[in-house]
Every structure is written in structure tokens, then in C-alpha cells.
Amino acid sequence: MNFEELALCEEVLEGLRAMNFKEATPVQEKAIPIILQKKDVIACAQTGTGKTAAFILPLLHNLQTEGQNTDGIKAIIMAPTRELAQQIDMQMEGFSYFLPFSSVAVYGGNDSQAWDVQKRGLQKGADVVIATPGRLLSHINLYKIDFSQVQYFILDEADRMLDMGFYDDIMLIAKQLPKDRQTIMFSATMPPKIRKLAKSILNTPEEIHIAVSRPPESIIQTAFICYENQKSKLVKHLFSTQEPNKVILFSSSKLKVKETTKELRRMGFSVGEMHSDLEQSQREHVMHEFKNNRINILVATDIVSRGIDIDDITLVINYDVPYEVEDYVHRIGRTARAGDEGMSITFVSVEEQYRFKQIEDFLGKDIYKIPIPEELGEAPQYEPEKHRMKRSFPGKGKKGNFGKKPGNNKRPNRNNK
Known part of the structure; x- marks a missing residue:
């Protein structure tokens, strides 16, 4: 109209x-x-x-x-x-x-x-x-x-x-x-x-x-089925032969953002973090450094991510599986902008398998699972129904609402992200 x-x-x-x-x-x-x-x-x-x-x-x-x-x-x-x-x-x-x-x-x-x-x-x-x-x-x-x-x-x-x-x-x-x-x-x-x-x-x-729109076909969506303790090793493996450039790594909590940032810095990566504990001047400095390629990997929460508007993101990593399909679509939509192609990789731990399967159901397709490198050890089988957690997911909601997060019966802390 x-x-x-x-x-x-x-x-x-x-x-x-x-x-x-x-x-x-x-x-x-x-x-x-x-x-x-x-x-x-x-x-x-x-x-x-x-x-x-x-x-x-x-x-x-x-x-x-x-x-x-x-x-x-x-x-x-x-x-x-x-x-x-x-x-x-x-x-x-x-x-x-x-x-x-x-x-x-x-x-x-x-x-x-x-x-x-x-x-x-x-x-x-x-x-x-x-x-x-x-x-x-x-x-x-x-x-x-x-x-x-x-x-x-x-x-x-x-x-x-x-x-x-x-x-x-x-x-x-x-x-x-x-x-x-x-x-x-x-x-x-x-x-x-x-x-x-x-x-x-x-x-x-x-x-x-308004129905949630699906990600554009220009985004190559992939995943690793892994154990939680293999996630940081996977990041190291991904960039062992090629230096990261304009990569955003998303996590659902600010605590995990902080821990992951420290871990990646110990590995020698140029990393910045974005979460609600930072002053605005700190956020602006991090974004300036990221835009100008002085930071290669930006680790961010979902809430702060809504202010990120950069066209040349090459890769989005979901360090953990988001609780809502909207968050998944929004996260990976940071790449493949302005007509470019892009790639997303989601790390799926055992506890997150059923949540990831719900995202696949929404997309109407199976996301390609990359085999775990042998040097990182054995990977778990992808058996989402086996790992379904009724306590965390009392029922599928409409329009991609997958139900409450664990502990959602309590008043959330405004500083938790």
C-alpha cells in the first residue's frame, strides 16, 4: 500500500x-x-x-x-x-x-x-x-x-x-x-x-x-553440535588459519559476555565487549574501534546489539542459542546487509539442542551441522527431543515465542544483560 x-x-x-x-x-x-x-x-x-x-x-x-x-x-x-x-x-x-x-x-x-x-x-x-x-x-x-x-x-x-x-x-x-x-x-x-x-x-x-520474517537466503547458516566446554576452543579453531575480521559473537547474558571476552583475549584475539554495565562513552569507544578494524571480534548481548548498525559484518557467531526465534533472526541479520553475503555459526550445547530445533522448525529446514574437529574431542549426538526441558519450555507460544526462560517467575534484574 x-x-x-x-x-x-x-x-x-x-x-x-x-x-x-x-x-x-x-x-x-x-x-x-x-x-x-x-x-x-x-x-x-x-x-x-x-x-x-x-x-x-x-x-x-x-x-x-x-x-x-x-x-x-x-x-x-x-x-x-x-x-x-x-x-x-x-x-x-x-x-x-x-x-x-x-x-x-x-x-x-x-x-x-x-x-x-x-x-x-x-x-x-x-x-x-x-x-x-x-x-x-x-x-x-x-x-x-x-x-x-x-x-x-x-x-x-x-x-x-x-x-x-x-x-x-x-x-x-x-x-x-x-x-x-x-x-x-x-x-x-x-x-x-x-x-x-x-x-x-x-x-x-x-x-x-506481524509474522516473524525469515533470514535472507544470502546468509549461510551453520551450527556446531558441541559440549559447553568446547565452545571457546571452537572459536580458537575457527580463526587458527585466518584472522577474524568484523565478527560479532552474541551471548544472552552480560556475565557470559565478560567471561568470553576475557577467554578470547587470553587466546590473543583483539576483542571488545558490549553490555549494559558499560558507560555510554565506553560503548561508543568500542564501536568506533570495531568500525575502524582495531577490534576484530565484538562480544555483545542481545539488548545492546539493537544499537549495532554496521554493513560489513562478515560473520555472526551465536555463542549460545537464543531463547526466542526473533533474537536468532535479529542476531544473524547483522550480516549480509546492503546486498552482501554473510555467514552465521551457532554453538549448540546439549542443553540447548531442543531450543535450536525449535528455530529449525520455524525456518522450515535443517541447519547444516559442521563436524567437530577431531582434536577437540568427541561431540554429542544431536537428539533434541531427548534433551527437551519441560521446565524451561512449558509450551510453544505463538509467533516464535517459545515460552518462559528458566526462573522467569521472578522479577528480572534490569542489569542482567
């Missing part, structure tokens, strides 16, 4: 034309008409589907057509990380070029001058506030902010925010807002915790589901 068919106001369409946006993606085609009707929405859509424009465009349209000239915050957009907040802020700036609305991005990891800019935006009533939950709550706790005119509350990557432990923060922020508002929630997965949040803050929402 063409954007011209979506009943958006001329000022929004002008911005789209200037940015050469013509065809709407499926999530935009489904979400925009519903948001224009000012109904609450819960949308299941992964990164890369165009979901940011799916809520920014109708938000700008509604603000423009309401014709209210009063000062004050009219919309709050929540995002889990500084990197995503920056991306949303950039898109807001582009799409609103022909519109009179102001916005302020509120996130941590910066200096006192940035804090002052954020404070001025919040107190003087920027039209749109784009914020991470923790940073916005810090401002709320220190001085009074007028939220009485907020009409739109948007949560992007809601599942990530809950994984990071922001449930209570989101609820505290929601209580500050008028009850008579439009609430929009985007999430890559729809587990019970998201349903609980939606029930708490949304009012009879319309539901949208």
Missing part, C-alpha cells in the same frame, strides 16, 4: 516524500489506520519491520489535526535503551520536518549539560518526549513535571523493557499520566508478562500480529 492511501495529513506526507518513503510495510499498513482512530493498540512486530514509523506517522498526524496550540507534553514514547531512543528521535526529526512540533530525548549515559537540556524540555513542555524508563523516572523523582496534557503513551520493544526489569518503572510513569489517553504498545513477542502489562495500562486494545 502507498502512504498516500493512508489518510495522513499533507504535512506528514510531505515529510515522507522528502525522505523518499513510498510504500508502507505490513505493520504500517495495519497499525496506522487504527492509531489514526485513536484506539489503543498492542502490536506484535519484530525489529526491522518499520514499526517506528508505524507509530510516529499517525502520532504526528493526530497532533497536527487536533489543532491545539497549548504548551505542554502531549506524547511520551518509551524505549528500553539509549540506542533505540536515539534512533526514534532521529526518525521523529525526519518525519516532522514540515511540522511545528518539538521533541526531547531523555536517556542516561551522558553529562550534566545533557541532563539540563532534558530538564528544560520536560519543564517547558516539549510536544513529544522520547525516554528510557529509568532516566525519565529520575527526572520525575527530582522535580515536578506537568503530564496533565499527555494524550499519547507509546511503548516500543515492551518485551525488552520487561526483560530489563522496567515493569515497576513503567507502571509508576503510567500512574502520572491522564487516564483518558491513547496507549500503544509494540513488542517482538507476546509472553504472559506482556499480556499482564497490556491489561494494566491499555483499554480494550486492537491487536496486530
Whole structure:
């Protein structure tokens, strides 16, 4: 569908034309008409589907057509990380070029001058506030902010925010807002915790589901079936004859990222690490070194990985199998960008075999298993059904949601990734 068919106001369409946006993606085609009707929405859509424009465009349209000239915050957009907040802020700036609305991005990891800019935006009533939950709550706790005119509350990557432990923060922020508002929630997965949040803050929402897209055929997908203690040796073997270049190695926890980084450095590799314990200046330094080939292997968590946007990644290694199919697709999608080919290798331990089989089921094909080199010892047999862990996987969810992670009955720590 063409954007011209979506009943958006001329000022929004002008911005789209200037940015050469013509065809709407499926999530935009489904979400925009519903948001224009000012109904609450819960949308299941992964990164890369165009979901940011799916809520920014109708938000700008509604603000423009309401014709209210009063000062004050009219919309709050929540995002889990500084990197995503920056991306949303950039898109807001582009799409609103022909519109009179102001916005302020509120996130941590910066200096006192940035804090002052954020404070001025919040107190003087920027039209749109784009914020991470923790940073916005810090401002709320220190001085009074007028939220009485907020009409739109948007949560992007809601599942990530809950994984990071922001449930209570989101609820505290929601209580500050008028009850008579439009609430929009985007999430890559729809587990019970998201349903609980939606029930708490949304009012009879319309539901949208966009199927998870499969990785492009330009990515050669492979795997090693191995024991856990063989994984670091496999990395050493892979680069024993050829030096790594622009390789990202993903792990699901920051503890494992730290341990793996130390292990690879002991082996003599040039390695950088990316996780939530780093200050923003440290993250930016690591990314700069990686982009300029002074770091050959970047070890990262899934959460931080969403801010990685580099076109010439040659190889993605899944050091462990992700819990969600969306994470697998997102991880390996870091390679084979801009029309290039790429390769992914997943290390599958005994305990991870059933989880990996679920990914294969989603892809509709068997991923090629590379034989373990003889010098690394005997490898386990690939018997996923035998290693099925009912405690970890109470049932397959929809749209690639494989069920809860072990220990998901507890409130997650926001610093666990």
C-alpha cells in the first residue's frame, strides 16, 4: 500500500516524500489506520519491520489535526535503551520536518549539560518526549513535571523493557499520566508478562500480529553440535588459519559476555565487549574501534546489539542459542546487509539442542551441522527431543515465542544483560 492511501495529513506526507518513503510495510499498513482512530493498540512486530514509523506517522498526524496550540507534553514514547531512543528521535526529526512540533530525548549515559537540556524540555513542555524508563523516572523523582496534557503513551520493544526489569518503572510513569489517553504498545513477542502489562495500562486494545520474517537466503547458516566446554576452543579453531575480521559473537547474558571476552583475549584475539554495565562513552569507544578494524571480534548481548548498525559484518557467531526465534533472526541479520553475503555459526550445547530445533522448525529446514574437529574431542549426538526441558519450555507460544526462560517467575534484574 502507498502512504498516500493512508489518510495522513499533507504535512506528514510531505515529510515522507522528502525522505523518499513510498510504500508502507505490513505493520504500517495495519497499525496506522487504527492509531489514526485513536484506539489503543498492542502490536506484535519484530525489529526491522518499520514499526517506528508505524507509530510516529499517525502520532504526528493526530497532533497536527487536533489543532491545539497549548504548551505542554502531549506524547511520551518509551524505549528500553539509549540506542533505540536515539534512533526514534532521529526518525521523529525526519518525519516532522514540515511540522511545528518539538521533541526531547531523555536517556542516561551522558553529562550534566545533557541532563539540563532534558530538564528544560520536560519543564517547558516539549510536544513529544522520547525516554528510557529509568532516566525519565529520575527526572520525575527530582522535580515536578506537568503530564496533565499527555494524550499519547507509546511503548516500543515492551518485551525488552520487561526483560530489563522496567515493569515497576513503567507502571509508576503510567500512574502520572491522564487516564483518558491513547496507549500503544509494540513488542517482538507476546509472553504472559506482556499480556499482564497490556491489561494494566491499555483499554480494550486492537491487536496486530506481524509474522516473524525469515533470514535472507544470502546468509549461510551453520551450527556446531558441541559440549559447553568446547565452545571457546571452537572459536580458537575457527580463526587458527585466518584472522577474524568484523565478527560479532552474541551471548544472552552480560556475565557470559565478560567471561568470553576475557577467554578470547587470553587466546590473543583483539576483542571488545558490549553490555549494559558499560558507560555510554565506553560503548561508543568500542564501536568506533570495531568500525575502524582495531577490534576484530565484538562480544555483545542481545539488548545492546539493537544499537549495532554496521554493513560489513562478515560473520555472526551465536555463542549460545537464543531463547526466542526473533533474537536468532535479529542476531544473524547483522550480516549480509546492503546486498552482501554473510555467514552465521551457532554453538549448540546439549542443553540447548531442543531450543535450536525449535528455530529449525520455524525456518522450515535443517541447519547444516559442521563436524567437530577431531582434536577437540568427541561431540554429542544431536537428539533434541531427548534433551527437551519441560521446565524451561512449558509450551510453544505463538509467533516464535517459545515460552518462559528458566526462573522467569521472578522479577528480572534490569542489569542482567
